[in-house]
Amino acid sequence: MEEERIASGGGRMKAPGAPSARQTAVRGSAPEPPTAVGPGEPAAPAARTASGAPAPAGAAVHAEPEPSAEPAATAPAVAAVIETRGLTKRYRGGQLAVDGLDLTVPRGSVFGFLGPNGSGKTTTIRMLMGLIEPSSGTAHVLGEPMPRAGRRVLPRVGALIEGPALYGFLSGRDNLVRYDAADPTADPRTRAARVAAALDRVGLAAAAGKKARAYSLGMKQRLGLAAALLQPRELLVLDEPTNGLDPQGMREIRTLVRELAADGTTVFLSSHLLDEIEQVCTHAAVMAQGRLLTQGTVGELASSARGRLAVTTPDPTDAARVLKEHGVTDLVVLETGVTGELPHTALSGPADPAGPLDLADLNAALVRADVRVRSFGIERASLEDAFVALTGEGFDVAG
């Protein structure tokens, strides 16, 4: 079946039996991004390049400012780099993919956009990048309305959506040269230096002369990131950047994301992997079935899920009895100890004379009952706990 593909530059093409998005080599003067959009979906006009040429994959859509545009250099620094209000996308077949999304991505954050497969993450990213039109609602990126201001906004944004499209027969370096050459704003005289710096940035300097088809998946992802980093970007948008990578490749991408964030780039990354978000992100939003369940700092989200009391003891049965007497519920008795839910009035701080259960008193009660306590404390709640608390479901943590 023929799959219709739309370049982030707005160019539409047919890709007969389109090969894997990660290794797509296509016609035209520059590689096409692997963004696949359903049949009949219009590409938003703002995503078109100034030249009308397809834009490089894994990189911002290069566009010249509209004549009336305020130069990017004088654009005010906005606190939220992405802000959506009531953003909604209903596909032509009737599928409500994104439903009234109010998202706020603070400048300087590493923002994890989390949700199971099919929850609307890619659809949201496509709307943010001006690749598809919202059905209703608004989206502002770097303080400007999308898709209308795409020509001003997109040169300041690096994007890696569904893996980079590379020419396998070209070296990593030559792939980047092609990307750079497709950018009408890029000075050819400084191209070699720009490409070398981008390769160095992602740790591919030593492998720059190797053909891209010989690259591992992780190296290909890094090359895609290098393409997105040929120009300085205020915002990086990465759709499932570690998808399909082995643990080593995942670690490499995570390290790179942290380094980029440390340099001041806001990073917005989607993932269905909770532990990934927890390891790399400062903020997160959780999507399910097109709706936003929650957003905030990762710490806030995790602490919204209450941790469980955990007591390590060689006397778990006695410990469970004492804890039960003091209102601890949902007790799980293990060989080496007991865990349980604290009553809502439990305090972890200093004793409250008004009387709610104090953890110190609880510990003392165990000791009084001759329970030998090896450790006593609250297990840290994870983002997964928060997600389960929000949805009542487990989460695909294994990927």
Ligand SMILES: Nc1ncnc2c1ncn2[C@@H]1O[C@H](COP(=O)(O)OP(=O)(O)OP(=O)(O)O)[C@@H](O)[C@H]1O
């Ligand atoms: N072009 C399209 N036409 C019709 N429905 C679509 C189209 N693209 C996505 N959908 C549907 O919209 C919903 C959200 O899909 P989307 O790809 O945005 O989710 P996602 O969270 O990015 O998932 P994944 O991680 O699997 O890509 C899904 O039910 C999907 O089947």
